[in-house]
Every structure is written in structure tokens, then in C-alpha cells.
Amino acid sequence: MDDPALVVQHVYSEPLVAALPERHPLAAQRRISTRTLAREPYIAFPRRMNPGYIDRVIRFFQREGCPLKIVHEGDSLLM
Known part of the structure; x- marks a missing residue:
């Protein structure tokens, strides 16, 4: 937010996680770059x-x- 009348305090960061099959080549990596993840x-x-x-x-x-390669949008949170 760019409003001089407001003071903005960062309160919380939500991590973005990748859910991968156990045998996926990226599953063994502790960290995955944004560019690598976007190719999936x-x-x-x-x-x-x-x-x-x-x-x-x-x-x-x-x-x-x-940019992300969105291939599907789930119908519910239980996908």
C-alpha cells in the first residue's frame, strides 16, 4: 500500500509449498526455485x-x- 496516511505493519507471511509425488524429481530438494517450480x-x-x-x-x-502453468482448478479444497 502506498498511502502516506497509513502505517502498514507486516503481520504474517504464509509459505507457498509444493505438494509433489514422492518419486517426483523435485521432491528430494529442500528448496525449489521460482523458475523451476513455474515449469511444473x-x-x-x-x-x-x-x-x-x-x-x-x-x-x-x-x-x-x-508465469505459472495452471493446468487445473480444483472443485473443492479436498481436490
Whole structure:
């Protein structure tokens, strides 16, 4: 936020995790770069559940110069 009338305090950071099959080549890595992760198919949770979150994730990857490859949006959080 860029409003001089407001003081913004960062309160919480939510980690972005990758859920991968046990035998996936990236599963053994402790950290995965943004660029590497963006090359993988991305299954998003339902947009209606939290549209702001998925928008932030998409913008983050775009700013990093590596847009997500969204292949599916789940019908529920239980996908």
C-alpha cells in the first residue's frame, strides 16, 4: 500500500509449498526455485474460496518473469 496516511505493519507471511509425488524429481530438494517450480503443472485450489490469494500467487510468479502453468482448478479444497 502506498498511502502516506497509513502505517502498514507486516503481520504474517504464509509459505507457498509444493505438494509433489514422492518419486517426483523435485521432491528430494529442500528448496525449489521460482523458475523451476513455474515449469511444473500447477493445480490451483478453487478460486471462489480465496480469489485474492490465487491472484497474489499468480502475480508473484509473473513478477519473477516465470508465469505459472495452471493446468487445473480444483472443485473443492479436498481436490
